Amino acid sequence: MGNKKKKIRVLAAKPGLDGHDRGIKVVALALMNSGMEVVYTGLRQTPTQIVESAIQEDVDVIAMSILSGAHDYLFPKVMELLKAKGVTDMLVLGGGIIPDEDIPPLKEAGIAEVFGPGTVTTDIISYIQTHAPGL
Amino acid sequence: MFDEKNQASLAGALKKWSEAVDQKVSKRPERRPEFINTSGIPIKRLYTPLDNPEENHADDLGFPGEYPYTRGVQPTMYRGRFWTMRQYAGFASAEESNKRYRFLLGQGQTGLSVAFDLPTQIGYDSDNEIAIGEVGKVGVAIDSLADVETLFKGIPLDKVSTSMTINAPAAILLAMYIVVAEKQGASPQQLKGTIQNDILKEYSSRGTYIYPPKPSMRIITDIFSYCAEHVPLWNTISISGYHIREAGSTAVQEIAFTLANGIAYVDAALKAGLDVDKFGPRLSFFFNAHLDFLEEVAKYRAARKLWAHIMKERFGAKNPKSMMIRFHTQTAGCTLTAQQPKNNIVRVAYQALSAVLGGTQSLHTNSMDEALSLPSEESVQIALKTQQMIAYETGVTDTVDPLAGSYYVEALTREIYDRAYAYIKKIDEMGGAAAAIEQGYVQREIQDSAYAYQREIEKDERIVVGLNRFHIEEERPKNLLRVDPAVRNQQIERLTKLKGERNDESVKNALAALDRGARGEDNLMPLILEAVRSYSTLGEICDVLRGVFGEYQAINTLG
Numbered sequence: 001m002g003n004k005k006k007k008i009r010v011l012a013a014k015p016g017l018d019g020h021d022r023g024i025k026v027v028a029l030a031l032m033n034s035g036m037e038v039v040y041t042g043l044r045q046t047p048t049q050i051v052e053s054a055i056q057e058d059v060d061v062i063a064m065s066i067l068s069g070a071h072d073y074l075f076p077k078v079m080e081l082l083k084a085k086g087v088t089d090m091l092v093l094g095g096g097i098i099p100d101e102d103i104p105p106l107k108e109a110g111i112a113e114v115f116g117p118g119t120v121t122t123d124i125i126s127y128i129q130t131h132a133p134g135l
Numbered sequence: 136m137f138d139e140k141n142q143a144s145l146a147g148a149l150k151k152w153s154e155a156v157d158q159k160v161s162k163r164p165e166r167r168p169e170f171i172n173t174s175g176i177p178i179k180r181l182y183t184p185l186d187n188p189e190e191n192h193a194d195d196l197g198f199p200g201e202y203p204y205t206r207g208v209q210p211t212m213y214r215g216r217f218w219t220m221r222q223y224a225g226f227a228s229a230e231e232s233n234k235r236y237r238f239l240l241g242q243g244q245t246g247l248s249v250a251f252d253l254p255t256q257i258g259y260d261s262d263n264e265i266a267i268g269e270v271g272k273v274g275v276a277i278d279s280l281a282d283v284e285t286l287f288k289g290i291p292l293d294k295v296s297t298s299m300t301i302n303a304p305a306a307i308l309l310a311m312y313i314v315v316a317e318k319q320g321a322s323p324q325q326l327k328g329t330i331q332n333d334i335l336k337e338y339s340s341r342g343t344y345i346y347p348p349k350p351s352m353r354i355i356t357d358i359f360s361y362c363a364e365h366v367p368l369w370n371t372i373s374i375s376g377y378h379i380r381e382a383g384s385t386a387v388q389e390i391a392f393t394l395a396n397g398i399a400y401v402d403a404a405l406k407a408g409l410d411v412d413k414f415g416p417r418l419s420f421f422f423n424a425h426l427d428f429l430e431e432v433a434k435y436r437a438a439r440k441l442w443a444h445i446m447k448e449r450f451g452a453k454n455p456k457s458m459m460i461r462f463h464t465q466t467a468g469c470t471l472t473a474q475q476p477k478n479n480i481v482r483v484a485y486q487a488l489s490a491v492l493g494g495t496q497s498l499h500t501n502s503m504d505e506a507l508s509l510p511s512e513e514s515v516q517i518a519l520k521t522q523q524m525i526a527y528e529t530g531v532t533d534t535v536d537p538l539a540g541s542y543y544v545e546a547l548t549r550e551i552y553d554r555a556y557a558y559i560k561k562i563d564e565m566g567g568a569a570a571a572i573e574q575g576y577v578q579r580e581i582q583d584s585a586y587a588y589q590r591e592i593e594k595d596e597r598i599v600v601g602l603n604r605f606h607i608e609e610e611r612p613k614n615l616l617r618v619d620p621a622v623r624n625q626q627i628e629r630l631t632k633l634k635g636e637r638n639d640e641s642v643k644n645a646l647a648a649l650d651r652g653a654r655g656e657d658n659l660m661p662l663i664l665e666a667v668r669s670y671s672t673l674g675e676i677c678d679v680l681r682g683v684f685g686e687y688q689a690i691n692t693l694g
Contacts, residue, residue: 017269070268
């Protein structure tokens with residue numbers, strides 16, 4: 001192949017207990033169709049499982065989605081566990097129904113960007129393409 | 136009604152008209168080269184009597200309250216009484232929910248609808264580590280009978296009807312309800328209500344499954360059979376297309392996958408030796424009211440006709456009540472925009488109107504702020520008032536099935552019927568709904584539709600007002616409803632107290648009996664009732680069943 005550039009690898013993850021996976025699946029399909037490699041965790045992943053999968057799959061990006069309101073606990077928990085494992089170079093994104101006032105504390109915890117309802121997938125793709133580590 | 140001579144002359148005239156219009160269109164094109172609805176059905180420029188050539192009034196439509204029920208399940212529909220306005224709500228704790236329910240009953244409401252939090256729906260107690268961050272978030276947290284006693288304190292369960300959105304642990308919540316009623320002095324024979332209890336759509340669309348399909352279907356048929364004898368007025372299942380549609384399906388897929396699931400439940404019940412006319416009348420359904428107004432109206436009509444045919448012809452039902460599809464409707468949460476949230480009031484109104492013109496038995500209207508958070512009190516009120524305006528002000532309720540006879544609506548009703556039937560045939564060939572879900576077929580169909588829908592929005596082929604066109608600068612709403620995180624600690628305190636006070640011996644015995652029963656073939660309901668009476672917790676009961684049945688491992692349908 002002429003294109004030697006490494007493909008961006010993304011872990012699409014559903015932390016928490018809610019089963020709303022329409023959004024994460026649509027985003028995952030869009031990322032795949034843009035040429036990224038996407039690993040989808042399935043539902044009900046604990047922060048520990050997400051961090052383990054991310055390390056094992058050697059991804060550049062973690063994209064998480066929650067619609068139950070548990071983001072305020074679970075997103076920072078993922079960041080905390082990543083840090084404890086010494087992982088500091090992964091781009092971590094959040095999505096779902098996240099009230100505006102929750103976004104600053106999530107960013108402080110290390111979530112790079114939060115994408116709410118109405119986001120177009122091309123915005124997520126170009127965000128990842130410009131911000132993914134090692135590019 | 137429409138003889139051959141008239142037909143030929145109309146066909147001639149239509150041809151002439153179409154040719155003339157085509158000429159004009161070649162110079163000044165229509166908005167789109169072709170019009171296709173969300174189900175992939177091509178929409179013609181004009182519908183005429185020619186689109187309903189084999190129209191046979193009796194076979195296709197019938198009269199309201201008569202087979203095949205296309206025009207409605209009751210003879211007088213809303214001239215008799217309006218649909219039940221049933222708003223789904225649940226508050227973080229049993230005390231708060233109880234206060235709210237008593238207030239609503241004081242206002243003259245007779246039906247309650249209980250939302251449970253996710254740990255309850257997946258069979259975990261509030262003190263489980265996996266529940267951190269989720270306790271009380273999307274509904275009330277229930278850990279044991281004690282919480283249900285609090286939930287319904289002072290509410291006469293022989294008088295109200297209660298709908299519970301609970302699936303995998305439905306048997307446990309129903310058992311708790313029965314025991315609380317007994318303690319109040321009410322007999323199970325008097326109890327009215329619904330448990331959702333529809334596990335198949337949890338695997339394909341909603342995600343709150345616990346056990347694999349086979350034991351889950353056994354629990355469901357155990358409930359059917361127990362209730363037929365002991366709780367005869369209870370709706371033992373609400374077969375739900377709502378969540379299938381929310382997950383991204385089309386209208387045709389919603390009907391097809393829901394009725395295919397319905398067929399699977401009937402098959403399972405027949406296999407368990409039940410009589411179709413005993414449990415058939417207790418099957419209820421739940422549909423989504425989406426954006427394409429006339430397609431939705433046609434969808435409900437097609438669903439009624441298709442289920443009537445299935446029950447009568449496939450399963451040999453004799454009781455007309457077994458053939459009637461009685462359904463609840465909720466407006467489509469997935470169509471609400473976070474942008475310009477007040478626009479959602481209007482979307483919800485149109486969607487609710489389609490459900491009423493489609494003949495729903497009960498209705499939940501969404502609140503405008505649901506794309507942002509849990510709804511505020513004000514927005515819940517507007518949502519309810521929307522229903523009241525349709526009922527009392529619009530006049531659409533004064534005659535039965537007012538859109539019948541529209542050339543388009545009748546043609547669309549038949550088209551949706553045919554396309555849904557074709558899906559059901561395909562699912563039959565795959566071995567039925569459970570097999571189709573285990574193979575990932577249903578999930579793939581839904582996710583492909585969801586992706587296609589999103590692509591259409593992003594390519595501006597589908598316009599969402601305020602989202603991809605007609606923007607305005609706006610300030611984002613503030614002070615959204617939030618759940619107090621202290622709920623989890625309160626719930627854990629109660630649980631610890633309960634475990635200190637209950638009789639450990641009877642808990643142990645009840646759980647051991649349940650374990651033995653689950654390994655055998657006895658009906659699980661009496662064993663679950665015993666476990667509930669001993670104040671075994673929801674998590675303990677589910678753990679016993681997890682130990683015997685195992686847990687469902689979802690198939691990955693991406694890639």
